Amino acid sequence: MREGAAFEVQERDAVYRAIATRRDVRRGFLDEPLPDALIHRLLSAAHSAPSVGLMQPSRFILVRDQGIRRAVQAAFLQANERAMATYAGERREQYVSLKLEGILEAPQNLCVVSDLESERGHQLGRHTMPETVIYSTVCAIQNLWLAARAEGVGVGWVSILDPPRLAEILHIPANIVPVAYLCLGYVDHFGTESELERYGWESRIPLDQVISYDTYSGEHKADRVESAKA
Numbered sequence: 001m002r003e004g005a006a007f008e009v010q011e012r013d014a015v016y017r018a019i020a021t022r023r024d025v026r027r028g029f030l031d032e033p034l035p036d037a038l039i040h041r042l043l044s045a046a047h048s049a050p051s052v053g054l055m056q057p058s059r060f061i062l063v064r065d066q067g068i069r070r071a072v073q074a075a076f077l078q079a080n081e082r083a084m085a086t087y088a089g090e091r092r093e094q095y096v097s098l099k100l101e102g103i104l105e106a107p108q109n110l111c112v113v114s115d116l117e118s119e120r121g122h123q124l125g126r127h128t129m130p131e132t133v134i135y136s137t138v139c140a141i142q143n144l145w146l147a148a149r150a151e152g153v154g155v156g157w158v159s160i161l162d163p164p165r166l167a168e169i170l171h172i173p174a175n176i177v178p179v180a181y182l183c184l185g186y187v188d189h190f191g192t193e194s195e196l197e198r199y200g201w202e203s204r205i206p207l208d209q210v211i212s213y214d215t216y217s218g219e220h221k222a223d224r225v226e227s228a229k230a
């Protein structure tokens with residue numbers, strides 16, 4: 001009976017493979033537009049995500065216009081200057097050397113926004129945790145990210161953007177919150193590790209260090225101190 005609900009082994013492996021090999025991609029996009037049918041599949045994956053109270057607050061703005069993309073990239077450069085100024089010494093040098101967006105190189109940009117004021121879902125789950133609206137949109141983004149990996153499409157998330165400036169460029173009204181600005185395009189390979197790991201910015205925490213049993217374990221704090229010192 002139990003086996004009836006599970007995927008076949010190969011299908012299951014494919015799901016875990018998409019999860020394990022998904023990367024944030026900022027470079028190496030092929031100069032090839034994404035077919036409309038593929039974009040539709042990706043958006044459909046996003047739109048199938050769980051959402052609080054079945055609110056489905058996520059809205060998708062497909063951006064291809066070069067002028068708009070140049071404006072977003074200029075906004076990134078401004079925000080990135082401000083971010084750079086928060087680092088000093090070796091960290092700063094390292095930060096400056098990182099590539100943190102592919103806005104103009106990627107053939108497709110996508111801004112995912114959340115409608116905080118939608119009445120859909122009749123507030124179920126939101127009385128106690130209003131932030132679940134944004135969480136729901138993040139679930140949609142992750143669905144899209146994994147589906148894109150299976151399609152051979154790289155996705156890069158750009159959060160180094162001033163939200164009001166992004167809203168201005170994309171004519172996003174005040175009740176709609178920009179959650180992610182994504183750069184999408186075919187790539188011919190995915191890195192085996194995160195770029196931030198490869199360039200020594202940060203390392204992944206082993207799973208056993210983030211699990212505790214029955215109550216929260218303060219041991220996790222040691223890791224926070226460690227990374228603050230670095």
Ligand SMILES: Cc1cc2nc3c(=O)[nH]c(=O)nc-3n(C[C@H](O)[C@H](O)[C@H](O)COP(=O)(O)O)c2cc1C
Nearest residue numbers: 022023024099100101157158159160193194195196
């Ligand atoms: C909410 C969020 C915002 C992010 N913003 C940026 C960003 O502005 N620029 C960037 O290069 N990567 C960004 N990333 C990608 C992360 O750096 C990346 O996911 C992390 O280093 C792990 O690498 P991986 O996704 O390749 O496994 C973001 C990821 C998330 C989830």
